Amino acid sequence: MSATPQRPGESRIAVLASRVGADEKRLFDAFDRRGVPFEHVDTRRQWYVAGHSGGRSFDLALNREIGQVRAAYAARSLSAAGVTVVNSAEATEVCGDKWRTTQALEEAGLPTPRTALALTSTSALEALEVIGYPALIKPLVGSWGRLVVPLRDRAGAEAVLEYVAALPGPQSHLAYVQELIDKPGRDIRAIVVGGEVLGAVYRSGESLRTNVALGGQTRPCEVTPEIAKFSVGAADAVGADIAGVDLIEDRDGRLLVLEVNHRVEFTGFQSALAEQVNVADHIVEHLLERAHR
CATH class of the missing domain: 3.40.50.20 (Rossmann fold)
Structure with a gap:
């Protein structure tokens, strides 16, 4: 085409x-x-x-x-x-690698949930004792919240990690574990293009996963100075011109950066902010600027 x-x-x-x-x-x-x-x-x-x-x-x-x-x-x-x-x-x-993303965010001084990478199931149990329960275990590579499993206690973690140890491929045996944030039933997706925050939306769903592709709902979110600062900082930390930055609030209102998406899907975002921003237009404009540098 x-x-x-x-x-x-x-x-x-x-x-x-x-x-x-x-x-x-x-x-x-x-x-x-x-x-x-x-x-x-x-x-x-x-x-x-x-x-x-x-x-x-x-x-x-x-x-x-x-x-x-x-x-x-x-x-x-x-x-x-x-x-x-x-x-x-x-x-x-x-x-594309959650651990490398976390490291980049930490190096940039951005707030993130407590996170650890364990190289074996045995060390994962030790890491979880430090992070504390409830927690999450996530695959290093993946999207749409696939294979993200909540761990409520050590017994549950042992059962999940036994399964993880039986998966094929050495990368599958690594355990990326993270504290489970007690969020107010939503998270935030901001889109950054060329160092500019185009806008932000709240995403909510009936489970941990709020991805629009999985049925999550979106509504407009005010871009506060803190959201703008963290979103631009996160995109810059990973070196992305175009980024979908996922943020989360804890029960005290503290904002944390979860991850950064290099291939941002913006259908739900566009629907929520239809009259305010055209994501595709901004992306094309940015590409034209890059093409003429």
């Missing part, structure tokens, strides 16, 4: 995506309305030759690939071939 024909000497922007959903369609429409040439690149059909550009017809790529491994390797390969990728390979890799 492409928009208007490319004129001689004009840069073309690629949108990397193996799945075209509602957000990608909004982006395509934003390109079309501006008459900006773009190319939809299905990453499932891509291959790269080391040390060569491969005759790419684009200079900048927006990475919307849903598969974390494909997204990271596509970004690395295109960057090596001289293509500017947004978000960068480094940001994609950091955001």
Whole structure:
């Protein structure tokens, strides 16, 4: 899929995506309305030759690939071939690993829930004694809250960790454990593009997971100075041009940063803030600025 024909000497922007959903369609429409040439690149059909550009017809790529491994390797390969990728390979890799994200947030001085990485199930039980119950165990790589399990006490943790130890693959045996914040039935999603907070929404659901893709509901949230500071700081900490920053409030109203998403889904956000902001327009504007640097 492409928009208007490319004129001689004009840069073309690629949108990397193996799945075209509602957000990608909004982006395509934003390109079309501006008459900006773009190319939809299905990453499932891509291959790269080391040390060569491969005759790419684009200079900048927006990475919307849903598969974390494909997204990271596509970004690395295109960057090596001289293509500017947004978000960068480094940001994609950091955001795609919860422990690396936590480390980046901590190094930036941002408040986060108490978190530990245990290299074995035995050490995970020791870490949980320090963090305290109730807690959560999360996979290092994953989205939409998949495989996030609450741990109410040591007996429950032992049962879950026994299962974790039997999973295939060495990375699956690592335990990312985090205190369970007693939140007021909601969390906050802010979207940052080019160092600017576009807005924020409250997300609520019937379980721990408030992801819109899983049925979570959204409503507008005022962007306070603290939300703006933490959101921009989180995006900067992981090196992301475009980021969905997830924050949470504890019962005392203290704000904490949970994670940063490099491939931000904005359907629910857009629905809640329809009259206030057009996310796709802001993303395209940012890409055009990057293309002309």
